[in-house]
Amino acid sequence: MSEILTTEKDNDTEDIVEAYTKQDYKFGFVTDIEMDTAPPGLSEEIIRFISMKKNEPEFLLEWRLNAFKHWQTMEEPEWSNVNYKTVDYQNIIYYAAPKKKQTLDSLDEVDPELIKTYEKLGIPLAEQKRLSGVAVDAVFDSVSVATTFKEKLEEMGIIFCSFSEAVTNHPDLIKKYLGTVVPYRDNFFASLNSAVFTDGSFCYIPKGVKCPMELSTYFRINTAGTGQFERTLIIADEDSEVSYLEGCTAPMRDENQLHAAVVELIAHKNAKIKYSTVQNWYPGDKDGNGGIYNFVTKRGRCEGNNSKISWTQVETGSAITWKYPSVILKGDNSIGEFYSVALTNNMQQADTGTKMVHMGKNTRSNIVSKGISAGKGQNSYRGLVKVLKNASNARNYTQCDSMLLGDRCGAHTFPYIDVGNTTSQVEHEASTSKIGEDQIFYCQQRGISAEDAVSMIVNGFCKEVFKELPMEFAVEAKKLLEVSLEGSVG
Amino acid sequence: MLEIKNLWARIEDKEILRGINLTINKGEVHAIMGPNGSGKSTLAQILAGRETYEVTEGSINFKGNDLLDMDPEIRAGEGIFMAFQYPVEIPGVSCTYFLKSALNGIRDHKGQPPLDAMEFLSTIREKMDILGIDQSLINRAVNEGFSGGEKKRNEIFQMQVLNPDLAILDETDSGLDIDALKVVASGVTQFKNPEKSVIVVTHYQRLLDYITPDFIHVLYNGKIVKSGGKELAHKLEDEGYDRIKNEADSLQSAEESTV
Ligand SMILES: Nc1ncnc2c1ncn2[C@@H]1O[C@H](COP(=O)(O)OP(=O)(O)OP(=O)(O)O)[C@@H](O)[C@H]1O
Ligand SMILES: [Mg+2]
Numbered sequence: 196m197s198e199i200l201t202t203e204k205d206n207d208t209e210d211i212v213e214a215y216t217k218q219d220y221k222f223g224f225v226t227d228i229e230m231d232t233a234p235p236g237l238s239e240e241i242i243r244f245i246s247m248k249k250n251e252p253e254f255l256l257e258w259r260l261n262a263f264k265h266w267q268t269m270e271e272p273e274w275s276n277v278n279y280k281t282v283d284y285q286n287i288i289y290y291a292a293p294k295k296k297q298t299l300d301s302l303d304e305v306d307p308e309l310i311k312t313y314e315k316l317g318i319p320l321a322e323q324k325r326l327s328g329v330a331v332d333a334v335f336d337s338v339s340v341a342t343t344f345k346e347k348l349e350e351m352g353i354i355f356c357s358f359s360e361a362v363t364n365h366p367d368l369i370k371k372y373l374g375t376v377v378p379y380r381d382n383f384f385a386s387l388n389s390a391v392f393t394d395g396s397f398c399y400i401p402k403g404v405k406c407p408m409e410l411s412t413y414f415r416i417n418t419a420g421t422g423q424f425e426r427t428l429i430i431a432d433e434d435s436e437v438s439y440l441e442g443c444t445a446p447m448r449d450e451n452q453l454h455a456a457v458v459e460l461i462a463h464k465n466a467k468i469k470y471s472t473v474q475n476w477y478p479g480d481k482d483g484n485g486g487i488y489n490f491v492t493k494r495g496r497c498e499g500n501n502s503k504i505s506w507t508q509v510e511t512g513s514a515i516t517w518k519y520p521s522v523i524l525k526g527d528n529s530i531g532e533f534y535s536v537a538l539t540n541n542m543q544q545a546d547t548g549t550k551m552v553h554m555g556k557n558t559r560s561n562i563v564s565k566g567i568s569a570g571k572g573q574n575s576y577r578g579l580v581k582v583l584k585n586a587s588n589a590r591n592y593t594q595c596d597s598m599l600l601g602d603r604c605g606a607h608t609f610p611y612i613d614v615g616n617t618t619s620q621v622e623h624e625a626s627t628s629k630i631g632e633d634q635i636f637y638c639q640q641r642g643i644s645a646e647d648a649v650s651m652i653v654n655g656f657c658k659e660v661f662k663e664l665p666m667e668f669a670v671e672a673k674k675l676l677e678v679s680l681e682g683s684v685g
Numbered sequence: 686m687l688e689i690k691n692l693w694a695r696i697e698d699k700e701i702l703r704g705i706n707l708t709i710n711k712g713e714v715h716a717i718m719g720p721n722g723s724g725k726s727t728l729a730q731i732l733a734g735r736e737t738y739e740v741t742e743g744s745i746n747f748k749g750n751d752l753l754d755m756d757p758e759i760r761a762g763e764g765i766f767m768a769f770q771y772p773v774e775i776p777g778v779s780c781t782y783f784l785k786s787a788l789n790g791i792r793d794h795k796g797q798p799p800l801d802a803m804e805f806l807s808t809i810r811e812k813m814d815i816l817g818i819d820q821s822l823i824n825r826a827v828n829e830g831f832s833g834g835e836k837k838r839n840e841i842f843q844m845q846v847l848n849p850d851l852a853i854l855d856e857t858d859s860g861l862d863i864d865a866l867k868v869v870a871s872g873v874t875q876f877k878n879p880e881k882s883v884i885v886v887t888h889y890q891r892l893l894d895y896i897t898p899d900f901i902h903v904l905y906n907g908k909i910v911k912s913g914g915k916e917l918a919h920k921l922e923d924e925g926y927d928r929i930k931n932e933a934d935s936l937q938s939a940e941e942s943t944v
Pocket of ligand 1: 696699701719720721722723724725726727728737770
């Protein structure tokens with residue numbers, strides 16, 4: 196686990212960093228195996244330190260260093276429709292050995308607001324404790340369930356483990372696939388992640404295997420919480436199928452302000468990957484202080500013919516979300532889907548969307564994006580549909596709806612379409628609606644309170660996306676919207 | 686049941702209701718007629734608690750309580766139902782889900798436990814049969830893509846399920862073919878009993894042929910300018926509103942000149 200230092204950057208920072216690195220170099224901190232936290236700042240030495248700490252093979256270290264070299268030549272993007280205080284990358288600690296979260300003795304010590312939210316979401320007591328960092332008994336339900344699951348998966352040849360374990364136990368797979376969908380040169384945040392990522396999830400579904408259960412980070416043993424620079428890699432071999440759930444509806448307590456994850460998905464011939472996310476990180480207080488910056492690169496490649504990748508996401512958290520799950524449709528007849536609900540309330544900003552790149556023949560993509568803005572929230576949809584020259588008969592359908600609650604919020608749509616093939620067909624539909632006073636009144640007249648009416652109307656608006664979510668997740672997502680919208684009426 | 690005293694209401698600086706007085710007892714059916722724009726829907730919506738209108742004077746008492754003090758959902762809980770002249774669409778929310786939330790909202794207000802899915806289904810099944818409502822219709826989103834007649838029928842269906850004490854029907858007969866009109870009328874007739882009151886806003890005699898009103902009131906320019914028994918409707922149908930309008934207008938100018 197790594198964490199951001201909250202101290203203000205002062206003029207001496209650079210000197211201090213320099214002093215640190217020099218000193219470390221001089222005294223050889225790199226060889227000091229006992230040390231479990233790197234000093235703040237980013238340098239080649241730090242990256243070597245991380246790689247060594249994790250006992251990584253040479254190829255991975257090299258890859259990290261290349262990423263770092265490249266990152267140094269890049270500028271932080273400014274093109275997204277969001278504003279934030281810039282991050283001081285030299286003030287971040289990039290490696291801290293997985294240490295136990297500071298535990299509390301009981302729920303009484305936890306912020307009562309947080310407990311209230313857990314209760315509204317119907318989160319079981321044991322789980323509330325885990326989430327808020329209260330020490331739990333050794334025998335904890337989800338852990339034993341997870342063990343049973345893991346055994347079953349192993350029998351089928353499915354690999355599902357932390358990224359670090361995969362590096363140790365399956366270096367060949369990592370070497371073969373890492374960075375093949377999101378190269379380390381891809382963008383500022385992906386390069387940074389490639390240089391310094393510490394852990395994440397890995398999943399491999401062998402040929403012909405249909406994974407019998409939803410895989411979720413929640414059931415992955417040894418997860419040490421959310422990493423600041425997570426790396427996820429999922430490979431579905433020929434004729435296989437997997438549904439993967441990421442995230443948690445409970446608001447996560449996290450000291451890290453910047454999150455820059457990378458997710459890569461690869462679907463071989465006839466394989467299907469469904470990736471569902473519910474993201475509810477701390478959005479900051481009403482004035483927008485202290486929230487998490489979520490800058491994620493998620494991309495899948497439909498490598499083989501007839502393969503399919505679906506992204507479904509419900510985003511209600513974070514102060515700033517910058518995220519475009521994409522699909523590269525390389526195999527003929529492959530299908531890419533993107534279903535998204537993004538809600539912004541108070542001072543939250545979200546700039547999300549997708550990219551669908553059609554390369555193979557008869558490829559199809561379907562985009563349904565629902566943006567909800569409340570309070571002073573700003574919500575942008577940015578989508579790119581690109582059809583390459585050889586993608587004959589490619590089809591895209593995009594539907595992009597925005598809903599406004601109140602008149603201090605905003606919704607923005609930026610569709611980019613780039614078609615290089617005359618036999619293809621690209622359709623885009625967009626709508627913006629204000630939640631109607633007449634709709635709310637109609638509900639109230641029937642006995643439904645204004646607050647319930649709003650969540651009912653918003654849920655109705657999101658229905659096309661929710662129906663894509665696995666059942667349990669959909670129920671949670673619904674509750675989550677209700678809680679996130681609380682107090683936004685009137 | 687309901688007592689409206691000297692009710693004045695406006696929207697922005699436009700005066701719409703100018704001193705309405707109306708008393709409705711248990712078991713009575715009152716019809717409100719009057720030319721377009723006279724304020725019928727405004728009166729209905731104010732009874733239901735719409736905040737767009739500002740009540741500037743007067744009082745409304747419902748079952749012994751001050752109605753103007755209550756939020757719309759509380760009024761619904763207390764037993765007021767209004768069938769909308771223009772029912773609203775709620776995309777993505779199924780009729781069944783909507784109605785179940787409504788019914789349980791009202792039950793909660795009355796201190797009754799919520800109905801579970803099975804109990805709810807058996808409650809609505811019977812009403813669906815009466816009104817010839819198809820399962821496929823109530824599986825759809827509330828009023829979305831419904832024909833005019835389907836919307837009106839759905840309003841009456843909701844009234845039957847929610848079982849209010851005072852039902853206000855705002856032009857529920859408009860846009861109905863003759864068969865649908867009979868179905869809707871029989872829905873109202875079945876609902877009617879000595880404990881319940883109904884306000885029917887309509888332009889046509891034909892609905893009143895099925896639902897016999899105890900009183901008919903003519904609203905003009907925000908005032909009730911004439912009240913009578915069921916025979917008044919026939920007279921209006923024959924003569925139109927001209928005579929009543931003229932009488933009211935001359936009365937109005939007489940009043941104004943004495944001020
Ligand atoms: N929201 C509003 N904004 C502005 N004017 C309004 C509004 N609602 C009603 N009015 C005006 O108030 C007057 C009364 O309207 P209301 O809808 O109550 O009439 P009505 O008697 O129901 O007519 P109809 O028979 O056509 O349904 C009309 O002049 C109408 O234009
Ligand atoms: Mg009207």
